[in-house]
Amino acid sequence: MNGLQACLLLSALLFAIGLAGALTRRNAILVLIGIELMLNAANINFIAFWHYGAATPRITGVMFAVFSIAVAAAEAAVGLAIILAAYRRSRTTDLDAMNSLKG
């Protein structure tokens, strides 16, 4: 297992844990954190391929990661605002209790 495979495996593990957290936790904020972790895993992939990639001096990997960080921060802000608004309506952050659209 060379360096690239190690980095990719780490990012896959991070992605899987983030996905597990986003799918299983009750608290809405922790679901959002799981999504942030998935974005971070994708960023690790970009930087790993940039580092182990072709020898030509291209910085596409770094640029993509920087833009991805910016977009993820914006999305975290909006997501937390939505959670705050939902909390104000239903007085809880428990996702299992917000099922009034069900059935």
Added chain:
Amino acid sequence: MTQTVDQIFVLGKHWLLEYVPIAAKPIVSAVLSVIPIMVAFPLLFAITTWLERKGLGRMQNRLGPNRTGPMGLCQPIADGIKSLTKEDIVPLTADHVVHFLAPLLLVAAAFLAYAVLPVGRNMVLVNLDAGVLFFFAVGSVVELAVFMAGWSSRSKYSLLGAMRAIAQMISYEVPLVLATVAVIMQSGSLSTVEIVERQAGYTGLLPHWYVFTPWGILGFILFMIAATAESNRSPFDLPEGESEIIAGYYIEYSGFKFALFFLGEYLGMFATSGIAITLFLGGWSAPLSVLTFIPSWIWFFAKLLVLICIFIWIRGTLPRLRMDQLMSFAWEFILPMALINMFVAGVWHFMASGFVRWIACATLVIVPCVVLSALLKRKKKLQLRTYSFAE
């Protein structure tokens, strides 16, 4: 001769490294670079505590400490012994792990910031390509440490103090970075070493420091205001105001952990002063071209002492700002001025050098200043205060 004294620490380190086997050279070199920082700045912290208490005392028409040693010079030692021998009280309901880690994280982050400060010619710990960005990244870790301290104590006062402190630090971090962007635009690099080297030239007698330009003066003032707010110093010390919230987020800490918070706060103050010196005041370069025989590290520490004295002076002079005054000052005055400062720096860069440039940029600086301060002072009508929570 002056060259030798200037480079005395660098030469000493190289001499010591010759006695080290090749395999251990990188690690020993790193350790030898770090030890002076870890010795010099806590020593400066001790001197500053004495200077502050004496200075504040004189400004408040009283003597400062004068019993421990001549003129109270052994007061820092006495304080150190006191804080080491005090009982370390941790509240029963406090979160022990987080409560323990918060001061450590604060001091570690504060020390990390010194890695990119060029203390003298060739005397920087790490010449990072993105040095200024590293400094601000480490500064944002301090906010997390403050929150950890406030939350882990499980006390209403400490949580309130932590929330206020974080709100204040986040609000003033944006103008801090924006004031720096103007310098980066002009110098074309994020590396602190290169920023200092661009300011190290002289035209005739006067240096090329960025503070001697209209946008530099404004940027320096904005940076110092934001730095005062970032280190929670008066007049922005509402989160730790002793007369209001007792001690804010480190209320439940005693003994050595309290001393660590104190140390971390002062180290943060020194680090932001150091970066202000690097960005605006020319780092280690001498103010007049005839004075370059004095070693560069003496100039850096002299400038640092002047800035520390200014901090102490402002603490003794101005009253404390209320929380809403503080926030409106940040978002309605400092931030627009920082943006205008960036614009003026751009105008300065692209205009031909000369008298016209000075007049144009000075006007562009002064007019918005006057307009924004008039807007800030407009009378707010008295009304019933409304509170807003998340519910």
Added chain:
Amino acid sequence: MTVSFLIIAIMVAGGTAAAMVLRNPIHCILALTVSFAGIAALYLKLGGQFVGFTQIMVYVGAVAILAVFAIMMTQSRRIPVAGIFSRNASVGLFTASAVFAVLGWAILSQPGNGPAMQNTSVSVQQIGGSLMHEYVLPLEIVGLLLTAALIGAVVIAMDRKEDAE
């Protein structure tokens, strides 16, 4: 796989696992911060100075603080009586393990020695130059996006007294 990579990997994976398993939400965020710092260390190791410091500044300094503020304001520091995992937690766990299995198989089924390690490092001047020349359109769009997100977040989270029921 060098020792430094192993240490970083343990920090990242351990922090993430702790973040998704701990009961107290604030502890989860603090473990997450450790994970973010580990990821920044990984970026620095792979030669991306700018990305590493941006990661610390944005994620540790802003996203973690935002999450903490949100937890404080929604008072979710109390643990719900039904536990921290939702009712359909097992399905989610199975899905995540399946995803990891597929990804791991895809990664490990690559033949032999991968590409040699390049000595990549990009200077900040290059990043700045390319942001202003090749990537100026994404830069402006991201600026617009951040403005929209800022205004949107403020509007959504604003307390509107006239909508009170």
